[in-house]
Amino acid sequence: MEQKPYIQLNHIHKTFPGVYALRDVSLSVYPGEVHGLVGENGAGKSTLIKVMAGYHTANQGEYLIEGKPAQIHSPNDAIRSGIAVVYQELNVVDSLSVAENIYFGRLPRTAAGTVRWKKLYEDTRTILERLGLSIDPKRKVGYLSIAQKQLVEIARSISMNPRVIIMDEPTSALAPTEIEIILHIVKKLKEQKVGILYISHKLDEVLEICDRITVLRDGEFIQCLEDSQSTEDRLINLMVGRKLDEMFRRSNCAEEEIALKVEGLTSEKVKDIDFYVKRGEIVGFSGLMGAGRTELAKAVYGEDPRLKGTVEIYGKPVGKNSKEKSVKMGMGFIPEDRKDEGIFPNLGIKKNTTISSMEGCSVKGVIKGAREREITDRMIEELRIKTPDREQLIVNLSGGNQQKVLIARWLAKKNLKVLIVDEPTRGIDVGAKAEIYGLLDSLARSGLAVVVMSSEMQEILGVCDRIYVMRGGRIVGEYTAEEATQEKLLSSAIQART
Template sequence: MGREILRMENISKSFPGVKALDDVRFNAYEGEVMALLGENGAGKSTLMKILSGVYTKDTGKILLNGKELEVLNPKDAFDKGIAIIHQELNLVPNLTVYENIFLGREETTTYKTLKKDYMIKEAKKLLDRLKVDIDPTLKINEISLAKQQMVEIAKALSLNTSVIIMDEPTDTLTDKEVDILFDVIRELKAEKKAIVYISHRLKEVFEICDRVTVLRDGKFIDERLVSEIDEEEIIKLMVGRTLDEQFPYLKTNTSEFVFEVKNLTNKYVKNISFSLKRGEVLGISGLVGAGRSELGKTIFGLYPIDEGEMILEGKKVEFKSPKEAIENGIMYVSEDRKSEGLVLTMDVKSNITLSSLDKFKRALGLDKKKEERISEDYRKKINIKTPTLTQKVKNLSGGNQQKVAIAKSLLTQPKVLILDEPTRGIDVGAKREIYDLLNVIKKEGHSVIMISSEMPEILGMSDRIIVMHEGKIKGELTKEEATSEKIMNYIIKEEEDRIESKIS
């Protein structure tokens, strides 16, 4: 058992209209990884922002190595041995990689000139430790999001702190990059660092963490050893109930076809054909790179069609833009809600109505009262947890941001709703709420194309399943026929055939 390095006692924090933390306690231990778990909005990020100096606590105390301390700001936290890797990357886009790593701690000569070559060399060492090939002299806005995340991690490693907080560090990383990160975490444990690991991915918790602390509704629930708890018990602690029925599938008896795709072909997909019934969920499964999102975006008018046709309610349609798709009753909810689905700096009401402003037009501008009334109706209908409709979307939890994106789409009254990774980046409790919402959407007669990388989600919520591989459909299964083995067999067979054809 590791020595206690950090203790937070009786921590409370309130914002206007919300008590984010209520008498919370939290510990971290030398040479261990402490998972901090809870649903979106449970208070995890708020607690860590207090520890890292972003927020000030209302009450309570923080002890580091047995000594009470006040954390005044993020720089003060660094100076006292606490580093955080934020979920929302905290980098300056127009500065270089090495400048971001040493920002606020620039190395200078006795003549106060920057030791540029030294900082570039040290930045390269840190990046090499993470096994990533990034030129330290490139600007942040010139590298991918995944590489930016690795720069953020390198920055935390450069601080040589005793406590390192990782807030959803794997969200943008590939499986290979996650493996590298876990190797680095194991090295940090060997160096007797205390790691705080926030994640909605329970599989990662069992792979890399030693203990778990669970928060719910801003309150401390429990601290347990990972070796003495299982996934079902963690879920129960997080949501306050068991999830025996994690996927509340609703069977709808429908035979009316509303949408059909015939031999759809472009640079991303080849000879795609399928049909969709009213009130049906058609799941699209496949490996990353199978062309699933590209299919959704082609239907939505983001990518041009080279060959084939689409038929909506008996009429041939082709969309040259998303605007035309929306006008005809096709809506797409992106897998990247923050960049493509929402305007984070706008409020909840404005995001919900953004794609339906024609509904609120009047002689002079917009009917603001109608806009507010309908937005409030959708807030209640979808259970968007927000103090007010004027709350900026960036301040909501991931699950509630996703609900706003879906509300925005439903307000357009779509005949076909394309949901691309509808539960990516949200916790198990919020997922259940999205699944319940999916059933409401089905009952109202909307048809859904659901693209998902999560096999249990595809199997649990789809009426039928299409399996894609390298831009083509390789199989179709009914709910009764579908198993994870059958889906993977389609994919594995294609991979084996592809490798065999390359060899021959």
């Protein structure tokens, strides 16, 4: 890398009220370089790229583009300087077409001001081809999968012909085959001499594609590793700054009594599902993307209509097919798309955590503030939620820490008997993953029946006492923790139907 970096940040400081988000951080991105940025939830990754992108102004420090002081005071300045960002949250408009989303705010127009649709679709097709994607430019984005929406976002940033593209966790909601597409695009952009800053909690990805990797911890620059120096262990060590606790161990505390029993369950998406979970047991559902895990969870919980079959909690049928009924009978469901389920952006962490467990906290209508504070503080500690205090607005937390608060909301509920968790550690850093596993385990030990849906095989193998494998909306395999191996799970998941 003899040439000059395209972007260079030196000694950047950024504070928010009560939070020192970045402290003396430096980073550079060269043309044609893939630069990884890693760190725990709340380490300062998103803040750093928001400084680069003109959303935040640093309190101190130097920002150079091609060696000269950059004049970046707004996102538009950044775009004009050739810096495009794919943010952690999806920002597409479902009711518009792929082409309109890609050229949003920049539609080609005639002198008279009408949109040049033909040119719009042609330009879009060119961009999509450049990325090797076959998506119809006229299709409404609302019909696309999350992965395709993510690809549309990437296409939008590329349509600006940037010199540097910043990607904040572009693959966190994607399956392995879709991740491959993104990694392939990154490699192509690299060939085209675009610089890429790549943020991800998936260290294997980062190690695969990055030329250099910068590690942040608690807002501080820790180290910038060259490709040849980096291994997963080394990265984790630098990120976490402590030895990770011993690999998490299950306590295996399933009792005989059956807590959740599902028989003959059929919905639009799943067929003839029979399974059970004992009191104190953690049961996992594995399978490839689209195998039907999320759909099964929704049908059991009563969010998707059940066409046939029964769901029982401790022998009592959850007769009515409604979420409210399920919740009343002691079932909880933490969905994979936790943002959709709703954070309350104008409320603090405490209210966001306890909002659905108020029953336990009020006496004659008087909310027991002390109890709320106690629950919240316990969750902040157990889930390692990074925040100056429990009153902080949830929108001010980092992406991963918002996820943790939504998990905390369910864990704070009383009278839970069965908890279904879909993708419990999506967007969550390596250190905090173990805490979440520990928490699920202690819930099981206290008598809860836990169901974990996950696309990460390691996760399923690590936490579950028993594992079902799904394919095409059906259960196609069942293993105890002792029998299960990655090979067995995978071969059941992909086996041709006999």
